[in-house]
Amino acid sequence: GGPPCAIVHEEPQLAEAAHWQTGLRFPSVRPLSLYVNASHQPELASKDVMVVNRGRLVRDYTFTTALNAMRHRHYPHEFVDQKKGMPYEDMALYRGAVLLPWDLNLVMFNDLYAMTIPIFLPD
Numbered sequence: 001g002g003p004p005c006a007i008v009h010e011e012p013q014l015a016e017a018a019h020w021q022t023g024l025r026f027p028s029v030r031p032l033s034l035y036v037n038a039s040h041q042p043e044l045a046s047k048d049v050m051v052v053n054r055g056r057l058v059r060d061y062t063f064t065t066a067l068n069a070m071r072h073r074h075y076p077h078e079f080v081d082q083k084k085g086m087p088y089e090d091m092a093l094y095r096g097a098v099l100l101p102w103d104l105n106l107v108m109f110n111d112l113y114a115m116t117i118p119i120f121l122p123d
Contacts, residue, residue, distance in 0.1 A: 010107070031107050033114035038088035040117035042095075048080045049120070050094040052112070054102055063100065092117060 007026045009015040015028040051067065053060030060081065067079040077095055088111065091097070096118035099109060112119050 031110045033107070033110045036088045036111050036114045038092040038115050040092045040115050044093065045095045046093055047077050048094055049077045049096045049098060050082050050091060051079050051098045052082050052100075052108055060100075067098070088115065091115065096120060 009018060009026055009028040010031055012028045015026055019025050051060065051064045053064075064079050064081050071078075079098065080094075082091070091112070092115045094117065097112050098120045099106075099112065100122065101109070109119070
């Protein structure tokens with residue numbers, strides 16, 4: 001054998017699925033996103049709200065376009081797509097973030113939460 005290793009799941013749901021499939025129990029520890037190293041500062045934030053997208057899918061662009069089309073004319077914020085490869089420091093400069101979860105184990109939520117940026121999620 002090689003060096004010892006530990007198995008840890010990032011979500012309780014994954015730990016339960018692994019237990020169901022293998023009969024083995026492993027702990028789950030949610031990501032702390034300590035690597036983010038950026039913090040939302042409302043007094044420095046732009047008026048734009050970032051729409052988090054994955055892989056720049058057409059539906060993401062269409063969703064952002066639809067959000068802007070439905071805005072009330074007096075609503076002060078514009079919705080903009082997340083830029084590819086955008087650093088966390090740039091993300092923290094937006095007024096808020098719209099996140100449409102595409103996966104149960106989405107680390108981006110933890111990253112945004114660590115930045116203390118307001119997050120808008122569907123219920």
